[in-house]
Amino acid sequence: MGVLRALRRHAAPATDADGRRISAALAELGRRGQRSAAARLRRLRTYLVLAVQAGLAAALAWLISHELLRTSEPVFAPVIAVAVIATSIDRRLRRSVELLVGVTVGIGVGDLLIAGTGTGPWQIGVIVALAIMVAILLRGSSSLITQAGGTAVLIASLTPTTQDLEVPRFVNAGIGGAVGLSVALLLLPLHPLRLVRRRANPLFELFTSQLAATTRALRNRDARQAQDALRALTQDTQLRQLHEALQAAREVVTYSPFRWNRRGTLIQYEEGAEHMERAFRDSRGLVRRIASLIRDGEPVPDALPGAVGRLCSALRLLHRDLSAGREPDRTREETLWVVTEAARATEAGLGFHGTAAVAQLRTMAHDLLRATGLDRSDARTLIRRTFAAARAR
Structure with missing residues (x-):
């Protein structure tokens, strides 16, 4: 007991900073537990x-x-x-x-x-x-x-x-x-679209959450937050799971007579997923440029985080449209707003990395328009005209 009292006397008193660190650590532990429980529940529903x-x-x-x-x-x-x-x-x-x-x-x-x-x-x-x-x-x-x-x-x-x-x-x-x-x-065949949607949910959650984090990093000029988002986007597990789900769904709609009526919707989702995957990989280049932009102290016009935020919204709409098998008009409209905001950021003045980030935004907008069913020529024309019109205002 005497040893314990001596240790207490010589121990450094807890500070407010220590308390904040402990609280932050406990809060992060709680969030991880919630995410883990949610992931287990999603897996149970899927299987x-x-x-x-x-x-x-x-x-x-x-x-x-x-x-x-x-x-x-x-x-x-x-x-x-x-x-x-x-x-x-x-x-x-x-x-x-x-x-x-x-x-x-x-x-x-x-x-x-x-x-x-x-x-x-x-x-x-x-x-x-x-x-x-x-x-x-x-x-x-x-x-x-x-x-x-x-x-x-x-x-x-x-x-x-x-x-x-x-x-x-x-x-x-x-x-x-x-x-x-x-x-x-x-x-008792699997429901092909439900299977694909549940496998795609984690991918879209990762994609949109990290783009939202990148938007906040731009507004707060927080390079570390942008770097954390880039690190999260390097994971390919969700992409592999989506590929497996699409292959399984294709098999079901091919061999199960009760699911033949889902063929058209699944084909639309497969075509959209191919271009969405390209957008996911392109996003790494976008976030990398944004992290460099912040570190180098380049200008950040309000329209630039606005463009990234619009991109996040367009992805959410794309997921809903593809899952429901409906015409993705709202996704196209929101994607063109991404291009508009990117053009306004260019007009406001950008540095080297900012200009490269706008180019990545245009590329990702092209990927999303292709995912909605537009051919290459129409997608390019829409982006070029929208960008030029926004800069001319």
């Missing part, structure tokens, strides 16, 4: 349908194999059905076929060798090696090879007490695969 699909597929596969076909060991059917559902939503049909082929190879090689050699450590090694060799000869992917080897281990190590089960095992694998695909594409 909840997969859990329902898996449960339905497992129940149907067991019912068909055990009750209708009277298979004595129907476990392979629900296992394969769940595996088909659990495969990545990206390219599910292809991955499901690879899964079925891998299981079939593993079952076939395992059953043939066990019938002649029995089971044991060396038999497991030989069976797995041969199953993988067959998968390689079939020019299988890593997924197919892994599945063939894993199934061979299962077959070699869990010898059935009932003999002559080779045909039921093959039948169960086929039933499970067919049921899994039927549930995923026919009975």
Whole structure:
């Protein structure tokens, strides 16, 4: 106790600055916790349908194999059905076929060798090696090879007490695969636009929030805030997730008759997403120029942060228009306001980095107009005329 009292006597008294730092740290910790909880909730909403699909597929596969076909060991059917559902939503049909082929190879090689050699450590090694060799000869992917080897281990190590089960095992694998695909594409298909929208939300949130931060950095002349926004925009995770969602949605509207009516809207979203991705990558150049502009003390006319703020608004409108499948007239109008504000900033006077930032704004405006469905020529003409008209006023 005496040591503690001595430490307290010699400890530096807490200052207001210390209290502010502690409060800021606790506040940031709370914000991170909220963001993490929100991210988990979004992930649950996105994948909840997969859990329902898996449960339905497992129940149907067991019912068909055990009750209708009277298979004595129907476990392979629900296992394969769940595996088909659990495969990545990206390219599910292809991955499901690879899964079925891998299981079939593993079952076939395992059953043939066990019938002649029995089971044991060396038999497991030989069976797995041969199953993988067959998968390689079939020019299988890593997924197919892994599945063939894993199934061979299962077959070699869990010898059935009932003999002559080779045909039921093959039948169960086929039933499970067919049921899994039927549930995923026919009975309970994913809603393609809802899937894409939920995967796109984090990307648009990142994009717009960092552009909003860049707007504040310009108004406050805060180079560090602009640099933080640039660092956040270098992440590509959200782009990859959007690509996966678009591929999965394309597969659903191609193979599921109940989703064929969504083809046109999805095509529009795919075309828009391609140009939106370019705008996302171009934004890094814009924010980098803005950070340099602030550090070098170049002039910041009020119209420049206004242009970046308008760009943020145009992106939000684009996301809503693409998700709803409606004509993006409001997005086009807001994008042209970006060009107008950029022209006014040019007239007010800019330095080297400011001029380069305006050029990036025009490029991003072109990307957004293309994302709304305009062709290259029309987009360029609109931007050029709007910029010239604004400078002439």
